[in-house]
Amino acid sequence: MKPQLLVLHGLTEGHRAQLAQTLDLIYAPTPAERAAAVAEHGARVQIVLTIGATGLTAAEMDAMPQLSLVCALGAGYENIDVAHAQQRGVVVATGAGTNEDCVADHAMGLLLAAVRGIVHHDRLTRDGVWRDVLPLPPNVSGRRLGLLGLGGIGRKIARRAEGFDIEIGYHNRSPRRDVAYRYFDQLRDLAEWADFLVVATPGGPATRHLVNAEVLQALGPRGTLVNIARGSVVDTAALAAALREGRLGAAGLDVYESEPRPPAELIGLPNVVLTPHVAGWSPEAVQRSVDQFVANVEGHLAGRGPVAPV
Incomplete structure (x- = not known):
């Protein structure tokens, strides 16, 4: 039986x-x-x-x-x-x-799309807007990426980022002895150092709203947040306010606190790329x-x- x-x-x-x-x-x-x-x-x-x-x-x-x-x-x-x-x-x-490879691929896709404004530029191009009237999108290569979580997925993301000549830093509960990446014992310090902050830590009560207004403020107006972990890790209201007020440059999100409903606070913002929790799906x-x-x-x-x- x-x-x-x-x-x-x-x-x-x-x-x-x-x-x-x-x-x-x-x-x-x-x-x-x-x-x-x-x-x-x-x-x-x-x-x-x-x-x-x-x-x-x-x-x-x-x-x-x-x-x-x-x-x-x-x-x-x-x-x-x-x-x-x-x-x-x-x-x-x-x-x-x-699904580590799939999630890491998607994280890099969100990072590229958010930093380079790919989705926004696609929409403008379809409306007949040409590059001469647009601000120049910054490079992804040669910059600093901070990882919140350096487990299996975080390490895959780091390996991909190295291919873009990106410097890697990370925040974990404790430093890893098997990597040479720079360790930060405070998330705020990592965010202040980084150009990009990628969330790759488990969800649950212990990590709820780890990425809060203070962390976003440290990441700054040229910073980009990517979340492929769990929506609960990021304070959505604080993120929306930082993006609207120009205190954060851009965000690429595959997960939200409101799932499966889209994050209403972020829908109308041109500097946000959203996907429906598909990073691990292929x-x-x-x-x-x-x-x-x-x-x-x-x-x-x-x-x-x-x-x-x-």
């Missing part, structure tokens, strides 16, 4: 078919379907597949007495109640590492994530443990 899997995030038919080869799949990607599935099938669910933003609550876990494994499809797991899972003896695992990255979920399940059921435990 196949183990019972509850899926709480959207998957393609092909990926659902891949999982159905070894698992009895209940597919509930919407809130209404999720509530109904937990109520109807919770008693026999053994494995849950979710994402960090969707998560899994303590109450939902308690409605699943046979639950033994919860997996996040991506690297984030901020809304999975890990402490309660551990109390229950439920293993939590992730898709860490599967056919290649999603396939790697699904494959790693399968590996997590296989390791867990075989007694070896998942390949990417929390």
